[in-house]
Amino acid sequence: MSQPIISFSRPYRSARELDNLRDVLELGHVHGDGPFTLSATNRLKAITGADHILLTTSGTHALELSSLLLDLGPGDEVIMPSFTFPSAANAIALTGARIVFVDIEPVNGNVDASLIGRNVTSETKAISIVHYGGVAGDLAEVVRIAEAHGLALIEDNAHGLGGTWQGRQLGTIGELAIQSFHDTKNIHAGEGGAIIVNDPELMGRAEMLREKGTNRSRFLRGQVDKYTWTDIGSSFLPSELVAAVLDSQLAEFDHIQAWRHRIWNSYSAGLSDWALAQDVSLMTIPEGREHTAHIFFMLMPTHADQTAIIAHLRELGIVATFHYVPLDSSAAGLKYGRTPEPALVSEDFSSRLVRLPLWAGMTDGEIERVIDGVSSYSPR
Numbered sequence: 001m002s003q004p005i006i007s008f009s010r011p012y013r014s015a016r017e018l019d020n021l022r023d024v025l026e027l028g029h030v031h032g033d034g035p036f037t038l039s040a041t042n043r044l045k046a047i048t049g050a051d052h053i054l055l056t057t058s059g060t061h062a063l064e065l066s067s068l069l070l071d072l073g074p075g076d077e078v079i080m081p082s083f084t085f086p087s088a089a090n091a092i093a094l095t096g097a098r099i100v101f102v103d104i105e106p107v108n109g110n111v112d113a114s115l116i117g118r119n120v121t122s123e124t125k126a127i128s129i130v131h132y133g134g135v136a137g138d139l140a141e142v143v144r145i146a147e148a149h150g151l152a153l154i155e156d157n158a159h160g161l162g163g164t165w166q167g168r169q170l171g172t173i174g175e176l177a178i179q180s181f182h183d184t185k186n187i188h189a190g191e192g193g194a195i196i197v198n199d200p201e202l203m204g205r206a207e208m209l210r211e212k213g214t215n216r217s218r219f220l221r222g223q224v225d226k227y228t229w230t231d232i233g234s235s236f237l238p239s240e241l242v243a244a245v246l247d248s249q250l251a252e253f254d255h256i257q258a259w260r261h262r263i264w265n266s267y268s269a270g271l272s273d274w275a276l277a278q279d280v281s282l283m284t285i286p287e288g289r290e291h292t293a294h295i296f297f298m299l300m301p302t303h304a305d306q307t308a309i310i311a312h313l314r315e316l317g318i319v320a321t322f323h324y325v326p327l328d329s330s331a332a333g334l335k336y337g338r339t340p341e342p343a344l345v346s347e348d349f350s351s352r353l354v355r356l357p358l359w360a361g362m363t364d365g366e367i368e369r370v371i372d373g374v375s376s377y378s379p380r
């Protein structure tokens with residue numbers, strides 16, 4: 001008897017999304033920066049405690065906007081982990097700056113902070129990190145190095161909305177941080193993103209770069225009497241249709257997060273005996289962190305087990321997946337980056353990591369099926 005497929009991820013449907021979309025179309029303000037943009041931005045400020053947030057068309061565009069704000073260009077270097085999403089690297093490569101890939105730590109997959117300091121050169125301008133799975137790494141050391149060398153810190157917080165480190169919200173620690181609202185993320189708008197500008201001096205320029213390099217935002221606030229081309233820039237602001245969906249999702253943030261945490265906690269408890277017996281490491285959350293239940297991962301004993309358990313689960317109608325092929329050895333990574341020391345942990349981590357289905361909407365029966373399916377696998 002074949003059971004219905006349990007997908008890896010499924011975009012959440014929020015209660016007000018259709019009403020919000022109708023409101024936008026009926027009110028007629030469909031381009032960006034209307035009432036839903038304002039409302040969604042305020043909800044993001046309430047969650048993060050940040051003062052300066054701008055919605056963008058994607059997390060990728062927020063990363064590109066970050067690079068523009070930091071004036072990155074040829075001759076500059078940016079240090080980042082080899083185990084991250086390509087957008088973080090693209091945002092550097094597009095400016096002509098060089099990426100310096102460093103390895104990760106083997107438990108949570110975050111950058112190995114001890115490797116950053118020894119790879120800072122006179123060209124280094126910034127450090128770009130990701131809070132993998134919405135779990136902060138050794139941020140004390142990252143921040144210390146950034147401050148000691150006067151480097152900007154960019155947080156890719158696509159996984160970490162609402163997560164904390166030592167009581168501080170993720171996304172409020174670096175000069176700049178980004179969020180993604182792609183429909184695989186906890187909160188989504190189909191496609192969408194945001195930039196959090198924690199260095200207030202960058203905010204005025206961030207507004208202009210986001211609006212085609214014009215001072216249109218100041219014009220709309222009545223601060224200038226006509227708007228002109230003032231800087232480089234692009235069109236990074238989302239339509240109100242996107243903001244309307246985002247706003248309806250953010251209105252249910254606590255509900256969505258509680259649902260995801262319930263799944264995460266069920267996996268963690270339900271798989272612990274199996275994992276111990278089979279030499280599998282389950283995702284853990286270190287002291288002083290609150291995570292976001294964005295992903296639940298397991299590290300299998302070998303790469304062969306990674307392949308085999310994904311196939312085993314597929315036969316049971318459960319879609320599990322690996323994550324992040326390391327960037328340093330990818331075709332573009334070789335072209336646009338350099339890797340001073342081989343990123344062996346990153347390669348090993350990537351070759352053994354398996355992520356389980358996790359989305360608000362999964363039923364208790366589906367969660368059980370995943371736990372049973374995983375537990376019925378024995379490593380080779």
Ligand SMILES: *Cc1c(COP(=O)(O)O)cnc(C)c1O
Pocket residue numbers: 057058059060061084085087088130156158159179180181182191192193
């Ligand atoms: C999804 C994601 C991005 C890109 O966000 P988009 O909104 O899809 O452009 C960047 N970094 C990480 C870590 C992501 O997971």
